[in-house]
Amino acid sequence: MGKRAIVVGCGGMGRAWMKNVQDNPRCELVGVVDIRAEAAAQAAADHGLPATAAFTDVAKAIKALKPDFVCDITIPEAHCATTVAAHVLKVPTIGEKPLAHSMAAGRKMVAAAKKSRKLAMISQSRRYDQQHVGLRDAIASGVIGEVTTVNCDFYIGAHFGGFRDEMDSPLILDMAIHHFDLVRFFTGRDAKAVYCHEFNPKGSWYRGDVATSAIFEMDKGVVFTYRGSWCAEGGHTSWNGNWRVVGTQGTLLLENDKPAFGQRVKPGGKTGFHSEHEDIPIATPTVNGGGIAGSLNEFLDALEAGKRSASVPQCQLADNLKSLAMVFAAIRSSGSGRRVPVSL
Incomplete structure (x- = not known):
């Protein structure tokens, strides 16, 4: 069984992430979140999940499903609230660019990740x-x-x-x-x-x-x-x-x-x-997956290695803030x- 993932944001990009999570044998899509209940329900159904896997609140989804990580694929204005909520509950995150809709929001996300001491990355997919x-x-x-x-x-x-x-x-x-x-x-x-x-x-x-x-x-x-x-x-x-x-x-x-x-x-x-x-x-060179798949693989590498790894994954929040x-x-x-x- 792979790492359990929740995808927050059920628009077009969110669905692209759902597909990448399900296509990757190292992880498993266990839930979806969207402020629009009907969008979450439809995304769950479209990806073979039960109705109970659809939520409108990320904190409730985390508490119910106990994921290993959260994919923050919301609109930029919602990135801060979503990522901070996950780190308050000590769940690692990977999110879409841009990091945030403002520098103040970005700094708040960096602080939350630092306090939780959990992995937090942004997917800059063109790096792969x-x-x-x-x-x-x-x-x-x-x-x-x-x-x-x-x-x-x-x-x-x-x-x-x-x-x-x-x-x-x-x-x-x-x-x-x-x-x-x-x-x-x-x-x-x-x-x-x-x-x-x-x-x-x-x-x-x-x-x-x-x-x-x-x-x-x-x-x-x-x-x-x-x-x-x-x-x-x-x-x-x-x-x-x-x-x-x-x-x-x-x-x-x-x-x-x-x-x-x-x-x-x-x-x-x-x-x-x-x-x-x-x-x-x-x-x-050969790369371990391109685009979203590449960033997801690097995130999973770091998640699985944990404190045993001396390498630092690309695009951790503090770096991506630059x-x-x-x-x-x-x-x-x-x-x-x-x-x-x-x-x-």
Whole structure:
């Protein structure tokens, strides 16, 4: 019998997590929670659970079902209350990004997890993509020397309809967290300051600012430039963004979800106006499941290892707060028209 799991939030993403839990032989879906009783009941029925496995309150579900962990797949505004409730009852949690709807809520979640001394992770599912892991490993190997510059371009004409069309900062709040977290994943550097300009281009079908340009100052002098839009018709990038990483001895590129590639200065090569370059072989590593499956497996690894493990799983709440801080610092910079610190 695997680890017993409750999924809180029965929308589309919640159902994706229910499927991943049921597909994983290391865990078992034992209950679902949603503030809409009919949604919880339907989700339970659709996933082969009895009616008694559907709840509208996470604390009541935990007390009745005694799960080994809780998946917090609620809307961002409900993440804090859901995760804190689980940790008050000393139950480990894994939640969807973003960590929270505000820095204050994120800090409260971190404090609750610290007090409970139970595992708490956020699923940043793009960290488990093979190409992303390959790029991270290539950077860490020093094949391009010391990283100096990282650029990410993200351009998609996304006609969602619904709540995103009415948000003040839809791109940064709902999407850029992926890219901001990835730059930390790729480089191992944290953001220190940012200058950001959000805007709503002519022809946009969004009410709020759906495009942005941002310059982040990262640790050890690395500069990260981000350009993005959700109302860019034609010439779409990958949803993961197109990336350029420049080092003191070469450059790595990751574009359109194809394998990463790059060039570096050839040792002993010709010199002149241009240095002689050579292609960089980049391995595509094996990952233990991609996307949600990857983050769930890492969570289960840590849960099963417990105090016996010396390794720290990715995206524990205190660490993921650093990615969330980039989001709110960018919005704060755009609102003030000034460079601002990225503070926790």
